[in-house]
Amino acid sequence: MVRLVLFDVDGTLIHTGGAGVKAFRRTLASLFGCPDGTEKMRFAGRTDVSLVRELFRLKRIDPTPANLERFFTGYPFWLDHLLEQCRGAVCPGVRELLEGFRQVPQPPVVGLLTGNIRLGAELKLRHFALWDYFKTGAFADDHEDRDQIAAVAKRRGSRLLGEELRGDEVVVVGDTPHDVQCGRAIGAQVLAVATGGASLEQLRPLRPDWLVEDLRQVTAAGMCCGAGF
Secondary structure: OOOEEEEOOEOOOEEOOOHHHHHHHHHHHHHHOOOOOOOOOOOOOOOHHHHHHHHHHHOOOOOOHHHHHHHHHHHHHHHHHHHOOOOOEEOOOHHHHHHHHHHOOOOOEEEEEOOOOHHHHHHHHHHOOOHHHOOEEEOOOOOOOHHHHHHHHHHHHHHHHOOOOOHHHEEEEEOOHHHHHHHHHOOOEEEEEOOOOOOHHHHHHHOOOEEEOOHHHOOHHHHHHOOOO
16 A cells, blocks of 8 residues: 655646746846856756756856855745746646545555755745645755655655555655656655656656656556556
């Protein structure tokens, strides 16, 4: 039986209409005087901390703890502002699946496993009225490496349930190769969904346990029993 389900955010649960990338750009420009800093970067599946380090390297900004803190103090302001302007959406099937978990006889703990900082994830998900579905999670604040974020998420889920979870009791849901990799790092089952950073053809060679076009092909009952979707 599946006891813990961990969702990625961008491309899996929601699309922000580019608000996140634009907020990175605005933060860099307003606080560090460096316009147009993101044009050569790939954001999908990355952690916010690793992205800022890359930005700083490209713009020759010293990645000191003080500069990182300065960036992440300013970033939520711009993200909140831009979420109101950008035309984003909840990915197909997401709201129905999350509601479905509430209806199953023995619902799993539903959490987040994301490269966003916690406040960034909260701002994005509150904007789409999804934040309150999630009872736990791990974020870029916890670690820069996504595999380590996954380990933190699994530990927190285990703590909520009061027992150490086996890998086969956890499902990681994500839209990029990074999500598949970090799920494997904690021995979890992986549901890959082609609504964001990678196509079905790109995800299939990674051999996730399940691969779907979007989450309309998934049921909460099917996920919880681990028998397929």
